[in-house]
Every structure is written in structure tokens, then in C-alpha cells.
Amino acid sequence: xxxxRTGIVVDSLSHRFASGLLAVEDASFSVMPGEFVVIVGPxxxxxxxxxNIIAGLEAQQTGTVxxxxxxxxxxxxxxxxxxxxxxxxxxxxxxxNVLFGVEVHxxxxxVPQDTREExxxxxxxxxxxxxxxxxxxxxxxxxxxxxALARTFLMPSPVLLMDxxxxxxxxxxxxxxxxxxxxxxxRDKRTVLFITHDLAEAITLADKILVCTAxxxxxxxxxxxxxxxxxxxxxLQNDVRYHEYHRRLxxxxxxxxxx
Amino acid sequence: xxxxxxxxxxxxxxxxxxxxxxxRSAARRSKAIGEAIWLYTGRLLILLAFAGLWWIAVHYxxxxxxxxSSPDDVVRFLISSFTKEIxxxxxNTLFATLxxxxxxxxxxxLAGLILFExxxxxxxxxxxxxxxxxxxxxxxxxxxxxxxxxxxTSKVALAFSLGFFIVLLSTYAGIRNVDPILMRLSRSLxxxxxxxxxxxxxxxxxxxxxxxxxxxxxxSFLGVVTSEMLASKIGxxxxxxxxxxxxxxxxxLAILLVMAVTAVVxxxxxxxxxxxxxxxxxxxxxxxx
Numbered sequence: 001x002x003x004x005r006t007g008i009v010v011d012s013l014s015h016r017f018a019s020g021l022l023a024v025e026d027a028s029f030s031v032m033p034g035e036f037v038v039i040v041g042p043x044x045x046x047x048x049x050x051x052n053i054i055a056g057l058e059a060q061q062t063g064t065v066x067x068x069x070x071x072x073x074x075x076x077x078x079x080x081x082x083x084x085x086x087x088x089x090x091x092x093x094x095x096x097n098v099l100f101g102v103e104v105h106x107x108x109x110x111v112p113q114d115t116r117e118e119x120x121x122x123x124x125x126x127x128x129x130x131x132x133x134x135x136x137x138x139x140x141x142x143x144x145x146x147x148a149l150a151r152t153f154l155m156p157s158p159v160l161l162m163d164x165x166x167x168x169x170x171x172x173x174x175x176x177x178x179x180x181x182x183x184x185x186x187r188d189k190r191t192v193l194f195i196t197h198d199l200a201e202a203i204t205l206a207d208k209i210l211v212c213t214a215x216x217x218x219x220x221x222x223x224x225x226x227x228x229x230x231x232x233x234x235x236l237q238n239d240v241r242y243h244e245y246h247r248r249l250x251x252x253x254x255x256x257x258x259x
Numbered sequence: 260x261x262x263x264x265x266x267x268x269x270x271x272x273x274x275x276x277x278x279x280x281x282x283r284s285a286a287r288r289s290k291a292i293g294e295a296i297w298l299y300t301g302r303l304l305i306l307l308a309f310a311g312l313w314w315i316a317v318h319y320x321x322x323x324x325x326x327x328s329s330p331d332d333v334v335r336f337l338i339s340s341f342t343k344e345i346x347x348x349x350x351n352t353l354f355a356t357l358x359x360x361x362x363x364x365x366x367x368x369l370a371g372l373i374l375f376e377x378x379x380x381x382x383x384x385x386x387x388x389x390x391x392x393x394x395x396x397x398x399x400x401x402x403x404x405x406x407x408x409x410x411x412t413s414k415v416a417l418a419f420s421l422g423f424f425i426v427l428l429s430t431y432a433g434i435r436n437v438d439p440i441l442m443r444l445s446r447s448l449x450x451x452x453x454x455x456x457x458x459x460x461x462x463x464x465x466x467x468x469x470x471x472x473x474x475x476x477x478x479s480f481l482g483v484v485t486s487e488m489l490a491s492k493i494g495x496x497x498x499x500x501x502x503x504x505x506x507x508x509x510x511x512l513a514i515l516l517v518m519a520v521t522a523v524v525x526x527x528x529x530x531x532x533x534x535x536x537x538x539x540x541x542x543x544x545x546x547x548x
Binding site for chain 2 (some may be wrong): 092
């Protein structure tokens with residue numbers, strides 16, 4: 001699978017829950033192949049619903065959604081989904097958890113040896129070298145989320161959907177994981193659609209930031225982030241433009257906040 | 260370059276992990292030994308204190324020996340009849356317990372899985388299951404004795420009627436309570452139904468099944484002894500009825516003691532097997548492998 005080939009197109013997407021609540025209204029945006037796009041927005045603005053529709057976990061109602069040249073469908077091997085919760089299997093070691101996605105996609109054919117090597121490699125890249133045989137309960141929250149990150153990246157899927165994967169972590173752990181994610185992304189530049197409510201996180205990671213309105217969610221503005229890559233989180237703090245982006249995003253979002 | 264950058268993070272974490280694990284396991288080991296000594300001497304002291312009070316109460320005639328016997332008589336009976344009465348009867352009781360336990364385990368797990376897989380059938384038979392399970396099982400004993408006689412079969416039947424439902428319900432509950440996020444993972448990965456079942460749901464249910472199995476073991480024992488007390492040729496339950504008919508309280512209490520010890524040993528055995536098989540991923544207090 002060529003990571004650079006698959007993009008995402010969402011056009012006039014609306015979504016109404018069974019309860020009658022309009023969650024998403026006329027959202028349109030696109031993610032170019034190999035682009036890192038971040039959606040920010042107030043909580044409850046339907047960000048996750050949009051992601052679930054793209055992942056095929058939620059049935060699409062109106063509008064057009066294309067992932068590559070196909071409509072969304074759950075279980076596509078070219079789309080990997082990472083959740084806010086680590087979703088690790090407690091009875092599997094770190095290594096076996098990282099291998100889980102690939103193992104499912106092998107459908108009983110077994111995981112090749114070089115994939116296992118790659119899994120070990122990824123585990124040390126996310127800073128968990130030496131923990132291959134540990135069980136999830138022995139790990140901290142941040143470490144478990146790193147295992148989930150490695151599991152997501154071990155799958156060769158060109159499209160990654162990430163739903164606030166670092167949302168529940170403390171500030172320091174979050175920065176470390178963001179840096180880790182940037183390293184992993186730099187390797188093969190996959191198409192990423194990432195959801196967060198953290199503005200700093202959005203600017204750090206994104207090529208393009210989509211600002212979501214309050215419910216019903218739609219895309220209010222698109223802000224290209226023109227910061228050089230590869231990015232270093234520490235260096236970004238001293239970059240004047242980083243703070244300008246922050247101000248700009250803040251004023252965009254402030255209009256959507258109900259205080 | 261990527262590796263160089265991530266290395267400090269990794270090295271710091273693994274060093275910290277290794278160091279804390281080493282220090283922890285050493286401290287834990289000596290603490291665990293101290294804890295065990297405290298625990299077992301404490302338990303022994305409680306037993307001795309109880310036996311002492313008992314002996315004194317009987318010795319000073321506060322209690323009538325005819326009704327409560329005395330600790331020395333109980334021990335005397337245990338020693339004199341251990342090989343010729345206790346052991347053969349206990350062996351018989353345990354044999355029946357084991358058969359009932361294995362049957363309850365196999366049938367209970369299978370029935371639990373089938374009911375989960377066939378929700379319509381579950382709805383259909385639900386009231387019957389509830390009725391059977393809430394029936395006082397001892398009331399079934401006369402029927403089983405009539406059907407299966409006073410050999411091992413009727414004991415096993417009564418014990419099975421207790422153990423089966425325990426295992427069934429714990430299996431069903433375990434497999435139903437799979438963490439929703441894991442089901443979401445399964446859907447997003449495109450797991451086949453078989454993969455979802457074998458890789459996620461079945462392992463998820465294992466601790467709950469185990470809890471049910473441990474309970475079923477004790478209840479199988481209970482069921483067998485109860486059945487023996489009502490009608491049997493052999494077994495600890497039958498032995499108790501025999502001696503209580505002779506008003507031999509020393510024997511009755513001695514056999515009760517044997518049954519209590521048996522139940523404790525069975526429980527410990529269950530805990531031990533559970534810790535050995537699942538400890539590494541379920542028990543938050545066990546040392547990592």
C-alpha cells in the first residue's frame with residue numbers, strides 16, 4: 001500500500017442521531033494524501049462522529065465521504081483507527097498487543113518474522129524498549145497509550161484516524177507522545193486525520209487545522225500551519241509564528257465557546 | 260536520527276522500571292515471608308485459643324460434654340479412625356465432587372456460550388433457568404435418589420444441579436461484559452466473528468469463568484455431602500449421619516473438621532491454579548514474571 005496515495009474527501013456531510021439531535025451539519029473538507037490534518041473544536045461538536053463515519057463505524061446518512069476511491073467501511077485494512085482509550089487486551093503482553101492489528105489482518109496466516117522485528121523496533125521507538133513482555137496492568141496510562149500508538153503504526157494502513165489519542169494524559173506525557181508521533185509520522189508520511197481540543201497539540205502536529213463550530217458541527221475555518229518539518233516540540237515554543245497560530249486559533253474558537 | 264532522539268526517553272523509562280522492579284521484588288519478598296509467618300501463626304493461635312476455651316468450658320462443666328464433646332476426644336477419634344473410616348469415606352466424597360465439578364465446568368461453560376450466541380433462545384428459556392436455579396436444590400435430592408439410587412450417580416446429580424448454574428451464569432456474565440472499547444477495536448480492525456469470539460470475547464470471559472469454577476468446586480462438595488446425608492452407602496455425609504444417630508458428638512465434630520479442612524484445601528487449590536494461569540495479567544498484586 002502506498003501511503004502517499006490515499007486521501008480523504010468529506011463533502012456536505014450531515015448526521016442526525018437517532019435521538020433527533022443534529023450532530024454534524026454540512027461539513028466539508030479534504031485531507032490530501034500524506035497530509036496531517038487536525039480537527040479542533042468545542043466538546044460535543046461532532047468531531048468524533050465525523051471520524052466514526054469516515055472509519056465506517058457509524059452509518060453515513062447524507063453527503064459524500066470518500067477514503068481513497070471508496071466509501072467508508074469498517075474493517076478496511078487501509079484505515080487504522082486509534083482511540084482515546086488504549087483498548088489494549090489485558091491478557092496480551094506489550095509485544096502481542098502491538099502485533100494484534102496485524103495478526104487480525106493476517107486472518108490466520110500468521111505474522112511474518114520481519115513484522116515481529118518491526119514490532120520490536122516500534123516498541124523501542126515509542127520508548128518502551130525492555131517492556132515487550134510486560135502486561136498492560138503493569139504499565140502507566142501514558143505507556144499503555146504508547147503501546148496503542150505502536151499497534152496503530154505497525155499496521156501498514158496509509159490512513160490513520162486518531163480520536164484524541166492523548167486527551168486523557170498529563171501534560172508532560174502528552175508532549176512526549178506528540179514528539180513520538182511526529183517521529184513515526186516523518187518515517188512514511190501517512191495520511192492522518194487527528195482530533196483534539198488542545199490547540200497547542202493541533203499546531204504542533206498539523207499541516208492543516210480545521211476549526212469545528214459548536215453543535216451542530218461544521219467546519220468553520222481551515223488554517224494551514226506553515227511550520228518547518230521535522231518539528232521539535234521544544235524549539236516550537238520559541239517560535240513566534242507558533243504563538244501567532246495559537247492566538248489565531250484561540251480567537252476562532254472563542255466565538256464558539258459558551259461561557 | 261529518530262532512534263537517537265527517542266533513546267533518552269526509553270533509557271530513562273526502562274532503567275526506572277528495572278530499578279523499581281528489582282527493589283520492589285526484593286522488598287516484597289522479605290515482606291511477603293514476614294506476612295506469611297504472621298498469618299499462619301495467627302491462624303494457628305486462633306484455633307488453639309478456640310480449642311483451649313472449649314476444653315476449659317467442658318472441663319469445668321460450663322458446657323455439657325454430651326452435647327459438645329471435647330477437643331481431646333475429637334482428636335482421639337480422628338487418630339483412631341483416620342485410616343479405616345475417614346480416608347475411605349473422604350476419598351469417595353471427593354471422587355463424586357470431582358466428577359460433578361468437571362461435568363458442571365464443561366456443561367456450564369458450553370451452555371453459557373450457547374446462550375450468549377443464541378440470544379433468542381436465551382430469552383426463550385430464561386424463566387425456566389431462573390426457576391430451576393432458584394429452586395432449593397436439596398428438595399431435588401429425593402428425586403435423584405429415586406432415579407439414580409444411592410450410589411455415586413445421585414450424589415453427582417445433586418452436586419451438578421448446583422455447580423452447573425453457577426458456571427453457566429458466570430460464563431454468560433463474563434462474555435457479556437466485554438469492554439465496549441475492545442468491541443469497537445474489533446469492528447474497526449474488521450475482525451471476523453470467529454476472531455472476535457476467540458481473540459477478544461473468550462479471553463475476556465476467562466477470569467469470570469474462573470470465579471464461577473472456584474465457586475462450583477465448593478458447591479459440588481456441598482451437594483455431594485448433602486446427598487450422602489440423605490441416603491448413601493458411603494461418604495463423609497453418610498458418616499456424619501451414622502455417628503449422629505449414635506449420639507457420638509466427638510465423631511460428628513471430627514468429621515465436620517475434616518470437611519472444613521477439605522473445603523479450605525479445595526479453595527486454596529482453586530486460588531493457586533487461578534494465580535498460576537491468570538496471575539500475570541489479572542492480579543494487580545502479584546510480581547511480574
